[in-house]
Amino acid sequence: MSTIFRPYTPTSQRSDRSARDRLRHRQKIKDSIRDNIGDILAEESIIGRDRDKIIKVPIRSVKEYRFIYGDNAAGVAQGDGNQKPGDVVEQGQGDGQGQGQGQGGNQPGVDAFETDITLEELIAIMFDDLELPELEKKAIKEVMSEDARKRKGHRKAGIRPRLDKRATARNRVRRKLAVQGSRDIDMEDEEQRFPFHKDDMSYFHIAPTTKEASNAVVFCIMDTSGSMGTVKKYLARSFYFLLFQFVRQKYNNVEVVFIAHHTEAKEVPEADFFHKVESGGTYISSGYRKALDIIQDRYHPSLWNVYAFHCSDGDNFYSDNERALQAAEELCKVCNLFGYGEIKPSGSAYYSGSMLEVFSAIKAPNFHMITIEKKEDLWEGFRSFLMKDRASGVSAHGKVFGPQNSEGAASAAP
Amino acid sequence: MSFNIDELAVWDEKIKEIVDRYRLNCYPQEFEICDHNEMLGYMAYTGMPAHYSHWSYGKAYERQKTMYDYGVSGLPYEMVINSSPCLAYLMRDNSLLLQVLTIAHVYGHNDFFANNFTFTSGTDARHVLEMFKNQANRVASYMEDPSIGVEAVEAVIDHAHAICYQRSRNLAIRQLSEDEARMRAWERAQAGPDPWREIHPAQEYKAPDLSKTPVEPQENLLQFIAQYNPYISEWKRDLLHIVDSQTQYFMPQMETKIMNEGWASYWHHKILNELGLPQGMHIEFLVRHNQVLRPHPGGLNPYHLGFVMWHDIERRWNEGDTGREWDTKDQPKRESSQHENDTPGRKKIFEVRETDRDQSFLRRFLTKELMEDLNLFQHERRGKERVVTKLPNEEAWKEVRDTMIKNVGTGSIPVIKVEDADFGKNRTLYLKHYHDGRDLQLDYAEHTLKHVARLWERDVVLETSINGKGSLLKLNGESLKIERL
Numbered sequence: 001m002s003t004i005f006r007p008y009t010p011t012s013q014r015s016d017r018s019a020r021d022r023l024r025h026r027q028k029i030k031d032s033i034r035d036n037i038g039d040i041l042a043e044e045s046i047i048g049r050d051r052d053k054i055i056k057v058p059i060r061s062v063k064e065y066r067f068i069y070g071d072n073a074a075g076v077a078q079g080d081g082n083q084k085p086g087d088v089v090e091q092g093q094g095d096g097q098g099q100g101q102g103q104g105g106n107q108p109g110v111d112a113f114e115t116d117i118t119l120e121e122l123i124a125i126m127f128d129d130l131e132l133p134e135l136e137k138k139a140i141k142e143v144m145s146e147d148a149r150k151r152k153g154h155r156k157a158g159i160r161p162r163l164d165k166r167a168t169a170r171n172r173v174r175r176k177l178a179v180q181g182s183r184d185i186d187m188e189d190e191e192q193r194f195p196f197h198k199d200d201m202s203y204f205h206i207a208p209t210t211k212e213a214s215n216a217v218v219f220c221i222m223d224t225s226g227s228m229g230t231v232k233k234y235l236a237r238s239f240y241f242l243l244f245q246f247v248r249q250k251y252n253n254v255e256v257v258f259i260a261h262h263t264e265a266k267e268v269p270e271a272d273f274f275h276k277v278e279s280g281g282t283y284i285s286s287g288y289r290k291a292l293d294i295i296q297d298r299y300h301p302s303l304w305n306v307y308a309f310h311c312s313d314g315d316n317f318y319s320d321n322e323r324a325l326q327a328a329e330e331l332c333k334v335c336n337l338f339g340y341g342e343i344k345p346s347g348s349a350y351y352s353g354s355m356l357e358v359f360s361a362i363k364a365p366n367f368h369m370i371t372i373e374k375k376e377d378l379w380e381g382f383r384s385f386l387m388k389d390r391a392s393g394v395s396a397h398g399k400v401f402g403p404q405n406s407e408g409a410a411s412a413a414p
Numbered sequence: 415m416s417f418n419i420d421e422l423a424v425w426d427e428k429i430k431e432i433v434d435r436y437r438l439n440c441y442p443q444e445f446e447i448c449d450h451n452e453m454l455g456y457m458a459y460t461g462m463p464a465h466y467s468h469w470s471y472g473k474a475y476e477r478q479k480t481m482y483d484y485g486v487s488g489l490p491y492e493m494v495i496n497s498s499p500c501l502a503y504l505m506r507d508n509s510l511l512l513q514v515l516t517i518a519h520v521y522g523h524n525d526f527f528a529n530n531f532t533f534t535s536g537t538d539a540r541h542v543l544e545m546f547k548n549q550a551n552r553v554a555s556y557m558e559d560p561s562i563g564v565e566a567v568e569a570v571i572d573h574a575h576a577i578c579y580q581r582s583r584n585l586a587i588r589q590l591s592e593d594e595a596r597m598r599a600w601e602r603a604q605a606g607p608d609p610w611r612e613i614h615p616a617q618e619y620k621a622p623d624l625s626k627t628p629v630e631p632q633e634n635l636l637q638f639i640a641q642y643n644p645y646i647s648e649w650k651r652d653l654l655h656i657v658d659s660q661t662q663y664f665m666p667q668m669e670t671k672i673m674n675e676g677w678a679s680y681w682h683h684k685i686l687n688e689l690g691l692p693q694g695m696h697i698e699f700l701v702r703h704n705q706v707l708r709p710h711p712g713g714l715n716p717y718h719l720g721f722v723m724w725h726d727i728e729r730r731w732n733e734g735d736t737g738r739e740w741d742t743k744d745q746p747k748r749e750s751s752q753h754e755n756d757t758p759g760r761k762k763i764f765e766v767r768e769t770d771r772d773q774s775f776l777r778r779f780l781t782k783e784l785m786e787d788l789n790l791f792q793h794e795r796r797g798k799e800r801v802v803t804k805l806p807n808e809e810a811w812k813e814v815r816d817t818m819i820k821n822v823g824t825g826s827i828p829v830i831k832v833e834d835a836d837f838g839k840n841r842t843l844y845l846k847h848y849h850d851g852r853d854l855q856l857d858y859a860e861h862t863l864k865h866v867a868r869l870w871e872r873d874v875v876l877e878t879s880i881n882g883k884g885s886l887l888k889l890n891g892e893s894l895k896i897e898r899l
Contacts, residue, residue: 021472
């Protein structure tokens with residue numbers, strides 16, 4: 001029997017057989033990112049970066065486990081003839097892969113590789129994880145958008161840009177056929193024109209409409225007294241970042257107000273908020289009062305969803321505690337969610353004061369306290385903060401609307 | 415494309431002439447021309463034109479493609495499937511010489527597939543492609559079945575892949591059925607003929623435990639679970655059989671890597687030297703041949719090792735001598751090739767290519783002299799480093815060789831058998847690792863046990879030895895406990 005040679009068929013004529021399996025593999029990678037989101041968020045580099053920036057996320061590849069031998073197995077390899085007993089052929093604690101394993105292949109390798117992902121996608125995965133669709137069922141305040149308009153019906157008269165050409169042409173054809181039927185004219189004659197008439201014209205009518213817009217404002221209140229060091233500020237900033245991204249996912253229009261306080265509070269631009277070092281003592285109440293003033297002024301709770309979050313190391317001036325508690329209670333009344341995060345990097349927790357006890361008197365359901373000791377706590381803290389949001393949201397406002405945001409919770413990963 | 419198909423056919427004619435002259439006994443041969451993308455695809459799916467879908471093949475593809483795109487690894491010149499007719503792929507961007515070299519190499523593999531006992535006893539070459547196609551269709555139908563779905567099928571294949579290599583390795587040894595195993599155990603318990611029964615009392619008869627499942631420890635985990643898990647659904651059972659039969663198909667290739675690659679290299683070397691290549695092509699041949707067959711310091715190149723060993727066997731049987739070093743210059747010149755076929759060396763290697771697998775091949779034919787020539791050494795872990803421990807000298811060469819045997823073929827897969835399917839009388843599956851000095855990688859063992867438990871649908875325990883101490887890995891639900899025995 002003679003040998004058969006099958007000629008080449010260009011790839012374009014064949015189906016891509018591995019496409020489906022590659023897709024499934026990527027989904028697995030995405031799942032693995034989701035499972036490790038806490039670790040990824042703890043990486044400093046992503047916090048506060050541009051949303052469209054591509055970041056590299058090192059992930060362990062999806063492993064296929066088997067029964068394999070560990071690294072106490074001996075191996076045989078080929079050398080150059082100069083090996084003597086006692087020579088080191090492999091340094092350090094390898095995973096058993098590579099050099100020296102006579103028959104490699106089923107040893108556990110260093111199976112990590114990097115994948116590119118935009119921050120936007122990462123955030124989408126993050127909030128996927130938080131079961132966002134359920135969260136969205138919370139009350140979203142309805143605001144009539146001023147310039148929302150919509151095409152609605154036709155009119156005989158109108159301005160030129162609103163001319164409905166298709167309807168106009170249709171009217172003309174209709175009239176032409178009618179004329180043909182009633183008068184016996186040969187319309188097939190090329191010379192015989194049948195121009196548009198004023199009655200053919202049809203214009204779109206534009207009517208104002210109500211559009212539900214959802215607005216939110218995030219109040220970032222931070223203690224910038226002398227006791228707040230770089231590490232504490234960094235933790236606070238990371239938390240605000242998460243909060244801002246989250247609120248942005250949920251609402252069309254988000255504004256952020258930065259309030260820095262020590263013994264007195266002022267509204268500051270973002271750069272100052274994070275980088276300017278202040279000093280002095282702490283009156284927490286001053287920050288809350290400032291927030292209440294601004295809410296009253298610009299973000300009335302009937303029009304805005306208000307989220308406020310305060311980060312401090314809890315080192316308040318003793319005499320201010322009473323006033324702070326009172327202000328916090330007032331804030332709870334006007335906010336969807338008011339959170340207090342006490343930042344205690346490891347080591348500092350023992351010698352400084354704490355507001356946790358003072359604030360434990362607050363009974364409002366939309367108040368939530370968390371403690372952040374290290375980067376890894378951020379995600380857990382944030383989650384619990386939002387669980388609170390879910391629990392309190394509906395009952396606090398009573399109105400439930402469907403999903404609102406257009407960004408979509410589940411945008412595709414790479 | 416630097417050649418056309420007619421040109422290849424001409425070379426193929428010439429090669430086949432030589433192949434026939436040397437009495438290689440091949441299946442009919444088919445070549446398919448493909449491009450590098452298709453080659454990547456074939457590599458991910460183990461060369462099969464049809465294969466069931468699973469994410470791990472997507473992973474394999476991505477990995478190969480990344481390595482190829484970044485120049486970490488090239489693509490193989492040849493990819494050949496053990497089937498009849500034997501199917502091989504030629505990459506269209508390769509030079510004419512590479513195509514010729516590949517064709518000659520493929521005939522070597524083809525002959526090996528058609529004659530080596532591991533292949534002839536364990537696989538059915540005529541129906542391989544149909545089997546894979548048919549099984550791919552079955553898996554697809556389960557995935558499309560709305561009552562099963564992709565996720566469930568994928569999960570079962572995940573579990574099955576985790577333990578698919580836990581099966582009997584020598585396919586020439588027939589599996590006993592349950593009844594046969596019971597009969598065997600009963601026979602073994604009977605008193606044999608005893609010529610001294612007059613002068614000492616007969617040995618007390620101990621009834622064998624025939625109620626136990628399995629009667630004899632069972633190595634084929636997938637088959638065992640498919641057979642003895644009473645609650646497993648029909649489609650899952652079918653998936654286990656599919657994965658198992660595909661593993662069985664690949665077993666001979668794992669078992670004969672060194673022999674097979676060495677054999678194909680032996681023949682491409684011989685054939686290309688006799689083809690009368692034009693000088694330019696001949697030089698390219700030497701370059702390519704050396705690229706493929708160069709030793710890999712710090713590792714073992716099966717092409718090189720096999721090639722050297724086949725030549726060594728042939729030389730030793732021709733010269734009736736096992737002591738001298740082998741050198742190409744010593745190769746006796748022969749006038750007619752007819753004559754060459756009848757030399758004792760040639761007869762020996764044809765016999766060995768039929769009757770051996772890598773482990774027996776090394777045990778029988780790897781000599782101390784050859785090991786010294788190859789500069790082999792044994793290495794072991796000492797603390798955090800891997801150090802050279804033994805050289806193939808007078809005292810230690812057998813140990814080095816035995817270590818090597820442990821690591822080739824399926825030797826790198828731990829032997830794990832089912833001892834009891836009803837351990838503790840609550841249907842716990844009792845597995846035992848037959849320890850040979852090598853510990854299991856524990857985190858892998860834990861995850862793999864979870865896979866077993868998902869298939870068995872009850873608790874699973876594994877007996878093994880950790881740092882010289884007998885241990886029992888117990889999996890209760892999701893958590894692993896290690897108990898000292």
